[in-house]
Amino acid sequence: YADWIYQLDLTPYYEYHKRQLQLLQYKKSGQWVLKSPFHQLGLEAIHKVYPDAVIVLPHRSPMTIVASGCSFNEILRRSGTDHIDKHQVGRDWMDMLTVYSKRFEADRTRLESSFPSPFIDIRHDNFVRDPWPAIEQIYSSRGTPLSDEGRQAMQGWLDANPKGKHGKHEYRLEDYGITRQEVEDLFGDYVERYGLSME
Numbered sequence: 001y002a003d004w005i006y007q008l009d010l011t012p013y014y015e016y017h018k019r020q021l022q023l024l025q026y027k028k029s030g031q032w033v034l035k036s037p038f039h040q041l042g043l044e045a046i047h048k049v050y051p052d053a054v055i056v057l058p059h060r061s062p063m064t065i066v067a068s069g070c071s072f073n074e075i076l077r078r079s080g081t082d083h084i085d086k087h088q089v090g091r092d093w094m095d096m097l098t099v100y101s102k103r104f105e106a107d108r109t110r111l112e113s114s115f116p117s118p119f120i121d122i123r124h125d126n127f128v129r130d131p132w133p134a135i136e137q138i139y140s141s142r143g144t145p146l147s148d149e150g151r152q153a154m155q156g157w158l159d160a161n162p163k164g165k166h167g168k169h170e171y172r173l174e175d176y177g178i179t180r181q182e183v184e185d186l187f188g189d190y191v192e193r194y195g196l197s198m199e
Contacts, residue, residue: 002099005041009045011044011045013042013045014042014049014050018050040100040103041099043055043103043107044111051115051116052116052117054120054138056120056134057120058124059121059123059194060125060196062183062187062190063183065187066097067173067176070089070171070173070175070176073093074089077089086175086176086177090177090178093176094178101186105193118141120137122134131154131158
């Protein structure tokens with residue numbers, strides 16, 4: 001199924017997606033903020049269907065991305081079975097990351113110069129420590145100033161939801177049968193391009 005999805009032209013699906021968003025907001029205009037790593041496969045279609053989209057990329061260290069993703073995938077699988085092979089989770093996740101990261105980076109390189117709206121690269125850890133520079137950059141890219149009311153509402157949410165409020169989510173790469181070398185091989189160019197560390 002995944003292999004079938006990877007070769008699809010996603011343009012008609014994003015056209016349908018846009019129609020659904022228009023339906024949902026037909027009584028009240030506004031802008032959408034959509035978050036999903038799965039959009040990495042659709043950059044070319046997004047370029048066609050949403051030419052004014054601002055693409056925000058929060059970059060994390062690859063070791064964290066892979067381990068966290070495996071853990072999340074394991075949780076999703078537990079909703080359908082009691083028999084989880086963590087090493088299979090790891091293999092599937094690495095296969096998916098390989099397709100997603102290579103496709104996105106190739107499409108970004110090819111399309112970025114013709115994208116009317118910007119790509120905004122932010123470092124996840126910096127954003128968690130101090131989100132305001134990135135938030136202001138995102139608002140500025142849309143030509144919309146961040147209102148005092150909006151800032152206060154966001155700060156209120158941050159104050160009410162400090163990091164670790166619900167405990168700490170623990171995960172380890174080795175639990176999923178993935179070696180450090182595999183992650184370094186896959187994400188070496190990514191780390192170099194965005195000035196990140198592997199950790």
